[in-house]
Amino acid sequence: MERIVNEQEVLRLRELVSEAEHIVVTCHTNPDGDAIGSMTAVIQVMERLGRKAVGIAPDRWPDNLQWLPGMDKLLNYSKQKEEADALLKEADLVFMMDHGSLSRMKDLGDAVGQSPARKVMIDHHLDPDHECCDLVVSEPSLCAACEVLYRLMVDMGWAEGLTFDEATSIYTGMMTDTGGFTFASNRPEVFLIVSRLLETGIDKDRIYRNVFYTASPDRYRLMGYLLYVKMELIRDLNASIMSLTNEERRQFKIRNGETDGYVNLPLQIERMRLSIFLREDTERKGVIRVSLRSVDDFPCNKMSEEFFNGGGHKNASGGTIYGTMDEAIELVHTAIHKYAPLLKG
Ligand SMILES: [Mn+2]
Structure with a gap:
Protein backbone atom coordinates (compact mmCIF):
# COMPACT_ATOMS: atom_id res chain seq x y z
CA MET A 1 0.00 0.00 0.00
CA TYR A 213 -30.18 -5.94 11.62
CA THR A 214 -31.37 -3.87 14.55
CA ALA A 215 -34.27 -1.92 13.10
CA SER A 216 -37.38 -1.10 15.10
CA PRO A 217 -40.68 -2.48 13.75
CA ASP A 218 -41.71 1.14 13.07
CA ARG A 219 -38.74 1.65 10.74
CA TYR A 220 -39.93 -1.23 8.55
CA ARG A 221 -43.58 -0.15 8.66
CA LEU A 222 -42.59 3.36 7.55
CA MET A 223 -40.35 1.88 4.85
CA GLY A 224 -43.32 -0.10 3.53
CA TYR A 225 -45.51 2.99 3.57
CA LEU A 226 -42.92 5.12 1.77
CA LEU A 227 -42.33 2.52 -0.95
CA TYR A 228 -46.04 1.77 -1.43
CA VAL A 229 -47.57 5.23 -1.12
CA LYS A 230 -44.85 7.86 -1.49
CA MET A 231 -42.28 6.61 -3.98
CA GLU A 232 -42.62 8.36 -7.32
CA LEU A 233 -40.82 6.63 -10.17
CA ILE A 234 -39.88 8.62 -13.23
CA ARG A 235 -39.30 5.54 -15.32
CA ASP A 236 -38.18 7.19 -18.58
CA LEU A 237 -35.46 9.07 -16.69
CA ASN A 238 -34.49 6.20 -14.35
CA ALA A 239 -35.01 8.42 -11.32
CA SER A 240 -37.16 8.33 -8.20
CA ILE A 241 -38.42 10.76 -5.56
CA MET A 242 -39.57 9.91 -2.03
CA SER A 243 -40.63 12.36 0.64
CA LEU A 244 -41.31 12.27 4.37
CA THR A 245 -43.16 14.92 6.37
CA ASN A 246 -42.89 15.47 10.11
CA GLU A 247 -46.55 14.48 10.42
CA GLU A 248 -45.74 11.09 8.87
CA ARG A 249 -42.68 10.79 11.08
CA ARG A 250 -44.87 11.32 14.17
CA GLN A 251 -47.47 8.84 12.94
CA PHE A 252 -44.81 6.12 12.65
CA LYS A 253 -42.95 7.24 15.83
CA ILE A 254 -39.70 7.45 13.86
CA ARG A 255 -36.60 9.08 15.31
CA ASN A 256 -34.01 11.06 13.35
CA GLY A 257 -31.42 8.39 12.53
CA GLU A 258 -34.05 5.76 11.76
CA THR A 259 -34.62 7.06 8.23
CA ASP A 260 -31.00 6.33 7.28
CA GLY A 261 -30.68 4.19 4.19
CA TYR A 262 -34.21 4.76 2.87
CA VAL A 263 -32.69 6.78 0.02
CA ASN A 264 -30.83 3.71 -1.24
CA LEU A 265 -33.95 1.55 -1.65
CA PRO A 266 -35.21 2.81 -5.04
CA LEU A 267 -31.78 2.13 -6.56
CA GLN A 268 -32.54 -1.58 -6.16
CA ILE A 269 -35.19 -1.23 -8.87
CA GLU A 270 -33.96 -2.21 -12.35
CA ARG A 271 -32.21 0.51 -14.37
CA MET A 272 -32.56 3.17 -11.62
CA ARG A 273 -29.73 5.68 -11.71
CA LEU A 274 -30.81 8.38 -9.28
CA SER A 275 -32.77 8.39 -6.03
CA ILE A 276 -33.76 11.54 -4.18
CA PHE A 277 -35.22 11.49 -0.66
CA LEU A 278 -36.76 14.62 0.84
CA ARG A 279 -37.62 15.04 4.51
CA GLU A 280 -38.86 17.97 6.53
CA ASP A 281 -36.29 19.16 9.05
CA THR A 282 -37.41 18.14 12.53
CA GLU A 283 -36.34 21.45 14.09
CA ARG A 284 -36.56 24.21 11.49
CA LYS A 285 -39.86 24.99 9.80
CA GLY A 286 -39.72 25.54 6.04
CA VAL A 287 -36.50 23.58 5.69
CA ILE A 288 -36.41 20.41 3.59
CA ARG A 289 -33.37 18.17 3.74
CA VAL A 290 -32.35 16.44 0.55
CA SER A 291 -30.42 13.19 0.16
CA LEU A 292 -29.24 12.03 -3.26
CA ARG A 293 -27.80 8.68 -4.32
CA SER A 294 -26.74 7.59 -7.78
CA VAL A 295 -24.92 4.79 -9.55
CA ASP A 296 -22.06 4.85 -12.05
CA ASP A 297 -21.12 8.29 -13.36
CA PHE A 298 -24.19 10.32 -12.47
CA PRO A 299 -22.90 13.36 -10.49
CA CYS A 300 -25.26 13.85 -7.52
CA ASN A 301 -22.95 16.49 -6.10
CA LYS A 302 -23.22 18.67 -9.22
CA MET A 303 -27.01 18.46 -9.18
CA SER A 304 -27.06 19.29 -5.49
CA GLU A 305 -24.74 22.26 -5.93
CA GLU A 306 -26.86 23.59 -8.78
CA PHE A 307 -30.31 23.07 -7.26
CA PHE A 308 -30.20 22.16 -3.56
CA ASN A 309 -27.56 24.36 -1.87
CA GLY A 310 -25.45 21.31 -1.24
CA GLY A 311 -22.68 19.08 -2.51
CA GLY A 312 -20.78 15.99 -1.51
CA HIS A 313 -19.61 12.94 -3.38
CA LYS A 314 -20.41 11.86 -6.93
CA ASN A 315 -22.70 9.01 -5.88
CA ALA A 316 -23.83 10.32 -2.48
CA SER A 317 -24.60 13.88 -1.60
CA GLY A 318 -26.97 16.07 0.34
CA GLY A 319 -28.52 19.49 0.30
CA THR A 320 -31.22 21.78 1.65
CA ILE A 321 -34.31 23.33 0.11
CA TYR A 322 -36.01 26.32 1.75
CA GLY A 323 -39.76 26.12 1.23
CA THR A 324 -42.70 23.75 1.52
CA MET A 325 -42.57 20.06 0.65
CA ASP A 326 -44.68 20.69 -2.47
CA GLU A 327 -42.23 23.35 -3.65
CA ALA A 328 -39.34 21.02 -2.92
CA ILE A 329 -40.87 18.21 -4.97
CA GLU A 330 -41.44 20.61 -7.86
CA LEU A 331 -37.81 21.76 -7.70
CA VAL A 332 -36.62 18.15 -7.72
CA HIS A 333 -38.68 17.52 -10.87
CA THR A 334 -37.04 20.53 -12.51
CA ALA A 335 -33.58 19.28 -11.55
CA ILE A 336 -34.25 15.75 -12.79
CA HIS A 337 -35.50 17.04 -16.14
CA LYS A 338 -32.50 19.35 -16.52
CA TYR A 339 -30.23 16.32 -16.07
CA ALA A 340 -32.33 14.10 -18.36
CA PRO A 341 -29.51 13.53 -20.89
CA LEU A 342 -27.33 11.99 -18.16
CA LEU A 343 -30.17 9.87 -16.75
CA LYS A 344 -31.67 8.41 -19.93
CA GLY A 345 -30.54 5.20 -21.57
MN1 LIG B 1 -16.91 8.77 6.79
Whole structure:
Protein backbone atom coordinates (compact mmCIF):
# COMPACT_ATOMS: atom_id res chain seq x y z
CA MET A 1 0.00 0.00 0.00
CA GLU A 2 1.16 3.49 -0.80
CA ARG A 3 2.06 5.76 2.08
CA ILE A 4 -0.45 8.49 2.92
CA VAL A 5 1.89 10.59 5.08
CA ASN A 6 5.51 11.51 4.43
CA GLU A 7 8.43 11.04 6.79
CA GLN A 8 8.16 14.59 8.08
CA GLU A 9 4.47 14.13 8.94
CA VAL A 10 5.26 10.84 10.67
CA LEU A 11 7.80 12.60 12.88
CA ARG A 12 5.41 15.48 13.55
CA LEU A 13 2.57 13.18 14.63
CA ARG A 14 4.91 11.05 16.72
CA GLU A 15 6.00 14.21 18.52
CA LEU A 16 2.45 15.48 19.01
CA VAL A 17 1.33 12.15 20.48
CA SER A 18 4.34 11.70 22.74
CA GLU A 19 3.91 15.22 24.17
CA ALA A 20 0.16 14.81 24.74
CA GLU A 21 -1.05 14.25 28.30
CA HIS A 22 -4.75 14.64 27.55
CA ILE A 23 -6.11 13.63 24.16
CA VAL A 24 -9.63 14.43 23.01
CA VAL A 25 -11.19 12.83 19.93
CA THR A 26 -14.12 14.41 18.06
CA CYS A 27 -16.40 13.61 15.13
CA HIS A 28 -19.14 15.28 13.04
CA THR A 29 -22.78 15.89 14.05
CA ASN A 30 -25.25 13.03 13.61
CA PRO A 31 -22.39 10.55 14.01
CA ASP A 32 -22.49 7.44 11.83
CA GLY A 33 -20.59 4.15 12.00
CA ASP A 34 -17.46 5.67 10.48
CA ALA A 35 -17.49 8.66 12.85
CA ILE A 36 -17.98 6.54 15.96
CA GLY A 37 -15.82 3.66 14.72
CA SER A 38 -12.88 5.93 13.91
CA MET A 39 -13.24 7.67 17.29
CA THR A 40 -13.27 4.50 19.35
CA ALA A 41 -10.46 3.03 17.24
CA VAL A 42 -8.12 5.99 17.70
CA ILE A 43 -8.92 6.16 21.44
CA GLN A 44 -7.93 2.51 21.81
CA VAL A 45 -4.77 2.97 19.76
CA MET A 46 -3.76 5.94 21.93
CA GLU A 47 -4.37 3.89 25.08
CA ARG A 48 -2.27 1.07 23.66
CA LEU A 49 0.50 3.66 23.18
CA GLY A 50 0.16 4.64 26.83
CA ARG A 51 -1.75 7.88 26.30
CA LYS A 52 -5.02 9.01 27.89
CA ALA A 53 -7.84 9.68 25.44
CA VAL A 54 -11.57 10.42 25.54
CA GLY A 55 -14.09 11.06 22.78
CA ILE A 56 -16.64 13.87 22.49
CA ALA A 57 -19.39 13.55 19.88
CA PRO A 58 -21.35 16.74 19.09
CA ASP A 59 -24.67 14.98 19.61
CA ARG A 60 -26.44 11.66 20.00
CA TRP A 61 -25.20 8.59 18.14
CA PRO A 62 -27.43 5.77 16.86
CA ASP A 63 -28.28 2.98 19.32
CA ASN A 64 -26.99 0.32 16.92
CA LEU A 65 -23.40 1.47 17.60
CA GLN A 66 -23.65 1.25 21.38
CA TRP A 67 -22.14 -2.27 21.43
CA LEU A 68 -18.82 -1.07 19.94
CA PRO A 69 -15.72 -1.50 22.12
CA GLY A 70 -14.62 1.73 23.82
CA MET A 71 -18.04 3.40 23.90
CA ASP A 72 -17.64 4.04 27.64
CA LYS A 73 -14.99 6.63 26.65
CA LEU A 74 -17.44 8.76 24.65
CA LEU A 75 -19.37 11.85 25.78
CA ASN A 76 -22.33 13.45 24.04
CA TYR A 77 -21.67 17.21 23.91
CA SER A 78 -25.33 18.15 23.63
CA LYS A 79 -26.02 16.31 26.93
CA GLN A 80 -22.71 16.50 28.82
CA LYS A 81 -21.44 19.95 27.86
CA GLU A 82 -19.93 20.89 31.23
CA GLU A 83 -17.96 17.69 31.59
CA ALA A 84 -16.83 17.89 27.97
CA ASP A 85 -15.79 21.54 28.23
CA ALA A 86 -13.66 20.67 31.26
CA LEU A 87 -11.94 17.91 29.27
CA LEU A 88 -11.37 20.28 26.34
CA LYS A 89 -9.86 22.83 28.67
CA GLU A 90 -7.08 20.48 29.72
CA ALA A 91 -6.69 18.81 26.30
CA ASP A 92 -3.35 19.29 24.56
CA LEU A 93 -4.15 17.23 21.45
CA VAL A 94 -7.41 16.84 19.53
CA PHE A 95 -8.00 14.22 16.84
CA MET A 96 -10.79 15.37 14.51
CA MET A 97 -12.20 12.21 12.94
CA ASP A 98 -14.36 11.93 9.80
CA HIS A 99 -14.91 15.66 9.32
CA GLY A 100 -12.99 18.32 7.42
CA SER A 101 -13.84 21.48 9.34
CA LEU A 102 -14.81 22.79 12.78
CA SER A 103 -18.24 23.84 11.48
CA ARG A 104 -19.19 20.16 10.98
CA MET A 105 -19.34 19.93 14.80
CA LYS A 106 -21.71 22.87 15.43
CA ASP A 107 -21.31 24.09 19.08
CA LEU A 108 -18.56 21.60 19.78
CA GLY A 109 -16.62 23.11 16.86
CA ASP A 110 -16.60 26.52 18.59
CA ALA A 111 -15.29 24.95 21.78
CA VAL A 112 -12.59 22.98 19.93
CA GLY A 113 -11.66 26.08 17.92
CA GLN A 114 -11.09 28.04 21.12
CA SER A 115 -8.98 25.30 22.68
CA PRO A 116 -5.20 25.88 22.45
CA ALA A 117 -4.72 22.11 21.92
CA ARG A 118 -2.88 20.91 18.80
CA LYS A 119 -5.26 19.49 16.21
CA VAL A 120 -4.92 16.56 13.86
CA MET A 121 -7.56 15.88 11.20
CA ILE A 122 -8.09 12.32 9.98
CA ASP A 123 -10.73 12.45 7.27
CA HIS A 124 -11.90 11.56 3.76
CA HIS A 125 -14.30 14.40 2.86
CA LEU A 126 -13.67 16.84 0.02
CA ASP A 127 -12.14 20.28 0.65
CA PRO A 128 -10.70 19.95 4.15
CA ASP A 129 -10.01 23.17 6.06
CA HIS A 130 -6.24 23.21 6.41
CA GLU A 131 -6.31 26.35 8.56
CA CYS A 132 -7.96 24.77 11.58
CA CYS A 133 -5.42 21.97 12.10
CA ASP A 134 -1.73 21.45 12.81
CA LEU A 135 -1.71 18.27 10.75
CA VAL A 136 -4.24 17.27 8.09
CA VAL A 137 -4.45 13.66 6.95
CA SER A 138 -7.32 13.85 4.47
CA GLU A 139 -7.75 11.35 1.65
CA PRO A 140 -11.03 11.82 -0.24
CA SER A 141 -10.26 8.82 -2.45
CA LEU A 142 -10.40 6.44 0.53
CA CYS A 143 -13.68 4.80 1.54
CA ALA A 144 -13.85 5.83 5.18
CA ALA A 145 -12.08 7.81 7.88
CA CYS A 146 -11.45 4.37 9.36
CA GLU A 147 -9.49 3.42 6.22
CA VAL A 148 -7.50 6.67 6.47
CA LEU A 149 -6.81 5.84 10.12
CA TYR A 150 -5.67 2.29 9.35
CA ARG A 151 -3.37 3.49 6.54
CA LEU A 152 -1.97 6.12 8.90
CA MET A 153 -1.44 3.44 11.56
CA VAL A 154 0.58 1.44 9.03
CA ASP A 155 2.74 4.47 8.17
CA MET A 156 3.21 5.27 11.87
CA GLY A 157 4.11 1.68 12.78
CA TRP A 158 1.02 1.47 15.00
CA ALA A 159 -0.66 -1.28 12.96
CA GLU A 160 1.87 -3.81 14.24
CA GLY A 161 0.04 -4.44 17.51
CA LEU A 162 -3.49 -4.04 16.10
CA THR A 163 -5.99 -5.46 18.60
CA PHE A 164 -9.30 -7.28 18.14
CA ASP A 165 -11.22 -4.26 19.53
CA GLU A 166 -9.41 -1.73 17.33
CA ALA A 167 -10.05 -3.93 14.29
CA THR A 168 -13.74 -4.22 15.22
CA SER A 169 -14.09 -0.42 15.30
CA ILE A 170 -12.16 0.09 12.05
CA TYR A 171 -14.14 -2.62 10.26
CA THR A 172 -17.41 -1.04 11.40
CA GLY A 173 -16.48 2.32 9.87
CA MET A 174 -15.34 0.83 6.57
CA MET A 175 -18.40 -1.40 6.38
CA THR A 176 -20.94 1.35 7.10
CA ASP A 177 -19.38 3.98 4.81
CA THR A 178 -19.45 1.51 1.91
CA GLY A 179 -22.95 0.16 2.58
CA GLY A 180 -21.50 -3.25 3.48
CA PHE A 181 -18.86 -2.96 0.70
CA THR A 182 -21.44 -2.36 -2.02
CA PHE A 183 -20.12 1.06 -3.10
CA ALA A 184 -16.91 3.15 -2.96
CA SER A 185 -14.96 -0.03 -2.27
CA ASN A 186 -13.48 -1.28 -5.55
CA ARG A 187 -9.85 -0.58 -4.66
CA PRO A 188 -7.90 -3.76 -3.83
CA GLU A 189 -6.40 -2.02 -0.76
CA VAL A 190 -9.85 -2.03 0.85
CA PHE A 191 -9.87 -5.81 0.96
CA LEU A 192 -6.22 -6.04 1.83
CA ILE A 193 -7.06 -4.02 4.95
CA VAL A 194 -10.17 -6.09 5.66
CA SER A 195 -8.01 -9.18 5.43
CA ARG A 196 -5.60 -7.77 8.01
CA LEU A 197 -8.49 -6.81 10.30
CA LEU A 198 -9.86 -10.37 10.04
CA GLU A 199 -6.50 -11.72 11.15
CA THR A 200 -7.23 -10.33 14.64
CA GLY A 201 -10.20 -12.70 14.81
CA ILE A 202 -13.02 -10.20 14.38
CA ASP A 203 -16.44 -11.61 13.46
CA LYS A 204 -17.49 -9.56 10.44
CA ASP A 205 -20.82 -11.36 10.09
CA ARG A 206 -21.74 -10.47 13.65
CA ILE A 207 -20.62 -6.86 13.16
CA TYR A 208 -22.92 -6.69 10.13
CA ARG A 209 -25.88 -8.04 12.12
CA ASN A 210 -25.12 -5.79 15.11
CA VAL A 211 -25.19 -2.71 12.89
CA PHE A 212 -27.70 -3.46 10.16
CA TYR A 213 -30.18 -5.94 11.62
CA THR A 214 -31.37 -3.87 14.55
CA ALA A 215 -34.27 -1.92 13.10
CA SER A 216 -37.38 -1.10 15.10
CA PRO A 217 -40.68 -2.48 13.75
CA ASP A 218 -41.71 1.14 13.07
CA ARG A 219 -38.74 1.65 10.74
CA TYR A 220 -39.93 -1.23 8.55
CA ARG A 221 -43.58 -0.15 8.66
CA LEU A 222 -42.59 3.36 7.55
CA MET A 223 -40.35 1.88 4.85
CA GLY A 224 -43.32 -0.10 3.53
CA TYR A 225 -45.51 2.99 3.57
CA LEU A 226 -42.92 5.12 1.77
CA LEU A 227 -42.33 2.52 -0.95
CA TYR A 228 -46.04 1.77 -1.43
CA VAL A 229 -47.57 5.23 -1.12
CA LYS A 230 -44.85 7.86 -1.49
CA MET A 231 -42.28 6.61 -3.98
CA GLU A 232 -42.62 8.36 -7.32
CA LEU A 233 -40.82 6.63 -10.17
CA ILE A 234 -39.88 8.62 -13.23
CA ARG A 235 -39.30 5.54 -15.32
CA ASP A 236 -38.18 7.19 -18.58
CA LEU A 237 -35.46 9.07 -16.69
CA ASN A 238 -34.49 6.20 -14.35
CA ALA A 239 -35.01 8.42 -11.32
CA SER A 240 -37.16 8.33 -8.20
CA ILE A 241 -38.42 10.76 -5.56
CA MET A 242 -39.57 9.91 -2.03
CA SER A 243 -40.63 12.36 0.64
CA LEU A 244 -41.31 12.27 4.37
CA THR A 245 -43.16 14.92 6.37
CA ASN A 246 -42.89 15.47 10.11
CA GLU A 247 -46.55 14.48 10.42
CA GLU A 248 -45.74 11.09 8.87
CA ARG A 249 -42.68 10.79 11.08
CA ARG A 250 -44.87 11.32 14.17
CA GLN A 251 -47.47 8.84 12.94
CA PHE A 252 -44.81 6.12 12.65
CA LYS A 253 -42.95 7.24 15.83
CA ILE A 254 -39.70 7.45 13.86
CA ARG A 255 -36.60 9.08 15.31
CA ASN A 256 -34.01 11.06 13.35
CA GLY A 257 -31.42 8.39 12.53
CA GLU A 258 -34.05 5.76 11.76
CA THR A 259 -34.62 7.06 8.23
CA ASP A 260 -31.00 6.33 7.28
CA GLY A 261 -30.68 4.19 4.19
CA TYR A 262 -34.21 4.76 2.87
CA VAL A 263 -32.69 6.78 0.02
CA ASN A 264 -30.83 3.71 -1.24
CA LEU A 265 -33.95 1.55 -1.65
CA PRO A 266 -35.21 2.81 -5.04
CA LEU A 267 -31.78 2.13 -6.56
CA GLN A 268 -32.54 -1.58 -6.16
CA ILE A 269 -35.19 -1.23 -8.87
CA GLU A 270 -33.96 -2.21 -12.35
CA ARG A 271 -32.21 0.51 -14.37
CA MET A 272 -32.56 3.17 -11.62
CA ARG A 273 -29.73 5.68 -11.71
CA LEU A 274 -30.81 8.38 -9.28
CA SER A 275 -32.77 8.39 -6.03
CA ILE A 276 -33.76 11.54 -4.18
CA PHE A 277 -35.22 11.49 -0.66
CA LEU A 278 -36.76 14.62 0.84
CA ARG A 279 -37.62 15.04 4.51
CA GLU A 280 -38.86 17.97 6.53
CA ASP A 281 -36.29 19.16 9.05
CA THR A 282 -37.41 18.14 12.53
CA GLU A 283 -36.34 21.45 14.09
CA ARG A 284 -36.56 24.21 11.49
CA LYS A 285 -39.86 24.99 9.80
CA GLY A 286 -39.72 25.54 6.04
CA VAL A 287 -36.50 23.58 5.69
CA ILE A 288 -36.41 20.41 3.59
CA ARG A 289 -33.37 18.17 3.74
CA VAL A 290 -32.35 16.44 0.55
CA SER A 291 -30.42 13.19 0.16
CA LEU A 292 -29.24 12.03 -3.26
CA ARG A 293 -27.80 8.68 -4.32
CA SER A 294 -26.74 7.59 -7.78
CA VAL A 295 -24.92 4.79 -9.55
CA ASP A 296 -22.06 4.85 -12.05
CA ASP A 297 -21.12 8.29 -13.36
CA PHE A 298 -24.19 10.32 -12.47
CA PRO A 299 -22.90 13.36 -10.49
CA CYS A 300 -25.26 13.85 -7.52
CA ASN A 301 -22.95 16.49 -6.10
CA LYS A 302 -23.22 18.67 -9.22
CA MET A 303 -27.01 18.46 -9.18
CA SER A 304 -27.06 19.29 -5.49
CA GLU A 305 -24.74 22.26 -5.93
CA GLU A 306 -26.86 23.59 -8.78
CA PHE A 307 -30.31 23.07 -7.26
CA PHE A 308 -30.20 22.16 -3.56
CA ASN A 309 -27.56 24.36 -1.87
CA GLY A 310 -25.45 21.31 -1.24
CA GLY A 311 -22.68 19.08 -2.51
CA GLY A 312 -20.78 15.99 -1.51
CA HIS A 313 -19.61 12.94 -3.38
CA LYS A 314 -20.41 11.86 -6.93
CA ASN A 315 -22.70 9.01 -5.88
CA ALA A 316 -23.83 10.32 -2.48
CA SER A 317 -24.60 13.88 -1.60
CA GLY A 318 -26.97 16.07 0.34
CA GLY A 319 -28.52 19.49 0.30
CA THR A 320 -31.22 21.78 1.65
CA ILE A 321 -34.31 23.33 0.11
CA TYR A 322 -36.01 26.32 1.75
CA GLY A 323 -39.76 26.12 1.23
CA THR A 324 -42.70 23.75 1.52
CA MET A 325 -42.57 20.06 0.65
CA ASP A 326 -44.68 20.69 -2.47
CA GLU A 327 -42.23 23.35 -3.65
CA ALA A 328 -39.34 21.02 -2.92
CA ILE A 329 -40.87 18.21 -4.97
CA GLU A 330 -41.44 20.61 -7.86
CA LEU A 331 -37.81 21.76 -7.70
CA VAL A 332 -36.62 18.15 -7.72
CA HIS A 333 -38.68 17.52 -10.87
CA THR A 334 -37.04 20.53 -12.51
CA ALA A 335 -33.58 19.28 -11.55
CA ILE A 336 -34.25 15.75 -12.79
CA HIS A 337 -35.50 17.04 -16.14
CA LYS A 338 -32.50 19.35 -16.52
CA TYR A 339 -30.23 16.32 -16.07
CA ALA A 340 -32.33 14.10 -18.36
CA PRO A 341 -29.51 13.53 -20.89
CA LEU A 342 -27.33 11.99 -18.16
CA LEU A 343 -30.17 9.87 -16.75
CA LYS A 344 -31.67 8.41 -19.93
CA GLY A 345 -30.54 5.20 -21.57
MN1 LIG B 1 -16.91 8.77 6.79
